[in-house]
Amino acid sequence: MAQLKQERAEQTRRTLLLAAAEVFDESGYAGASITRILKRAGVTAGALYFHFGSKEGLAKAVMVEQGEHLELPGGPDGLQRLVYITLYLARQLQVDPVLRGGVRLAVEQGEFGLQDDEAYQGWIQVFDEQLLAARSHGELAHDALVDEVSWLLVGSFTGMQLFSQITTHRADLPARIRMLWRYLLPSVASPQIKRSIVIDDAPSAEQSA
Amino acid sequence: MAQLKQERAEQTRRTLLLAAAEVFDESGYAGASITRILKRAGVTAGALYFHFGSKEGLAKAVMVEQGEHLELPGGPDGLQRLVYITLYLARQLQVDPVLRGGVRLAVEQGEFGLQDDEAYQGWIQVFDEQLLAARSHGELAHDALVDEVSWLLVGSFTGMQLFSQITTHRADLPARIRMLWRYLLPSVASPQIKRSIVIDDAPSAEQSA
Structure with a gap:
């Protein structure tokens, strides 16, 4: 009972x-x-x-709790999974009301008197986890730092989704996030792995099965 | 009269x-x-x-009009001036109430029912001008596109200043923008100019005179 x-x-x-x-x-x-x-x-x-x-x-x-219900793309931890996760988030922001509502409040929270970075730090943790795995697998460029890259990703993603929301209701967000990776990857990925990272959505479960 | x-x-x-x-x-x-x-x-x-x-x-x-009163760093148009301008904006955001107020409203405008990209497009124009000069001087990497880089800078800067505001009241913003350039420059600058770009504040008027 x-x-x-x-x-x-x-x-x-x-x-x-x-x-x-x-x-x-x-x-x-x-x-x-x-x-x-x-x-x-x-x-x-x-x-x-x-x-x-x-x-x-x-x-x-x-x-x-904006991201707690999400089923992030699976696969081995590392840089490729990180790219898949960010592109998944770009698509979810187009359709998922819980993620959209949470992100909107996190951005506009100043208007109702908050200054709370917990939602941002949650994403830092998700990205850190993938970057630490990437580091341990030799996937990161020598001078790319885990803390810097995750901060950069969370900051950039936050502003890019806002700019995309204001200009196109986020219709162009996945393309913008792919663009971000095209410009960042040469500094972030090790020379060995650079060319093998796919900057696109994760293959669907059926495809990868 | x-x-x-x-x-x-x-x-x-x-x-x-x-x-x-x-x-x-x-x-x-x-x-x-x-x-x-x-x-x-x-x-x-x-x-x-x-x-x-x-x-x-x-x-x-x-x-x-958030930026109309600003005296952007001078010098020849191009990539170096663009770096100086973004670092100048990072510092102004720490102290300049007109810029701060304008940026805050542009970020939080959803809360009062606006969806207006004019403020963002104003910065796109400022950045485009420097990037077009950089392009014509051979300062841009072959596959760096002016429209993409200016969009990326405006989007990233918007989110980074917000994240920096929420976590440190923008105390770390200049360091974060220098970091952004360290990661972007390898993709944005041509091999000839890459090493000569100074990722720092513009020299003061006295120093450069």
């Missing part, structure tokens, strides 16, 4: 998070009324305050 | 723009009350509506 209750509570929390992400993505923080989020989720105000405490708490959760 | 009147009007407009940029930089769009802007500027509400029409009109002007 207790477990069933907990599962239901977890389900309600996910429903709320998804509804909130959608509304934040459409209308930003100020434009997202609690009434609209509750109506979209089909839950009570009590559930929102129980799980998130406040609208700001809900927004923080959307920001920080 | 008519000219004096026009000069006074222009002065009032500048005073308002500066005061608004300061308040937007401190508090964002929603947090910047018209009352506070008028008090800071020491002008009447009538002047604000005469020059800008509305708070949104004022915000648009701050966004679009």
Whole structure:
């Protein structure tokens, strides 16, 4: 019984998070009324305050958990997987309301009084993991530093998706991220691996199986 | 007489723009009350509506005119001047309220219902000018394209200054922009010029005189 209750509570929390992400993505923080989020989720105000405490708490959760539901492309860790992950994120930003809502709040958070880098640091960790594997496999150029490259990727990606959003509603984002890699790879990849990195989407599961 | 009147009007407009940029930089769009802007500027509400029409009109002007007062580093057009300009912007973002206010609004504009790329396109033009000169002087790598590099710089710079703002109040921004150039230059600069580009602030006017 207790477990069933907990599962239901977890389900309600996910429903709320998804509804909130959608509304934040459409209308930003100020434009997202609690009434609209509750109506979209089909839950009570009590559930929102129980799980998130406040609208700001809900927004923080959307920001920080923006990537937790994603199924990042698999394959061996390293530079190739890192390229696949960034291109996957570019495509998800075109269609995934939770990621879009979280990224929008992370970018616009100054407007509702936050200065919270947790969402950014989450991506730094994801990228670091691939870069450390790349380093240990001899895939990184001698003077490319893991900390620098992951910072550069998170910073550049953040601005590029914003610029792409403002100019083309992110229609050109995958092409822009491929472009970023074309310019960065000569400095980041070791001479041995440079030519073998594919700057494109990961092969689909069927193809790679 | 008519000219004096026009000069006074222009002065009032500048005073308002500066005061608004300061308040937007401190508090964002929603947090910047018209009352506070008028008090800071020491002008009447009538002047604000005469020059800008509305708070949104004022915000648009701050966004679009964010760089018009800047004295960009001089010197011959080309890749070196482009590097100097980006490092100058990194330093100005630490101290210049008009640039800071304009950039903040351009990043957070979604929160107040805008999707306006004019401020971004202004920087594209500035960067294009230097890259076209670089191209005509043989300073660009064979496969570096002017349109791509300027887009990449504007997109990356936008996100890097935001990430730097959230993590260090932009204390590390100049170092981050130097880092960006270290990684980009091998793909952007022609082999002939690569080693001669100085990735640092422009020499001061006294030094270069």
